[in-house]
Amino acid sequence: MSEIGLSIDGRNASAKTGMTVLEAARSVGIPIPTLCHHEALTPFGGCRLCIVEVEASGRNSLVCSCVYPVEQDLIVRTRSEKIDRIRKNLLELLLAHAPDAPPLLALAKKYGAARDQYPKEPSFCIHCGLCVRYCAEVKKKNAVGFIDRGIRKEISFIPHIAAKECNSCKECFPLCPTSYLQAAFVLTESLAFPKTS
16 A cells, blocks of 8 residues: 555644545544544444545545545645534534433533534434444344434334344444433334243
8 A cells, every 4th residue: 555645734644545534634643523433334424523624736625534535645624713613513413412412512512512502302313323334334233224314314223133133232332422222222122022921
């Protein structure tokens, strides 16, 4: 793999072909917030908190750093007034769904996001997809998936698969940033799993 030279927050960095901006930044100790990223999973770009500004060939763009590949002489800015404002707004939208989630509250404090900026819609799922992707990509079980679409999209356990696979696994539970997954599992278990005598 060839080395690629780029600038991140004014610091010269090198990355390998195929790396994302997020990976390159973290490799030189520059933190970028994420809620939907996991090293073992295919990048998703769902939470958008990893947004950064990139400059390539004289053009500036806002991109999700977890899915944007590095390129030679790329200039990356991970913090600015504009980026922080976008992250603050995204966090306020997420807090309307999961107002007590510790990872969200920690990031809200960092970016000055208010818990009550938007009316509460406590679905508690923030659509990060960590559970769905972990079960599909790592465990190869597909016991949990997304249902519906748009603002009605939620995660749901597939009862006939989850009844056989999830009790002995539950590896996706700690990945959930809001703890919604555990509650959804208990509800599915009580309503849909076969009863044993």
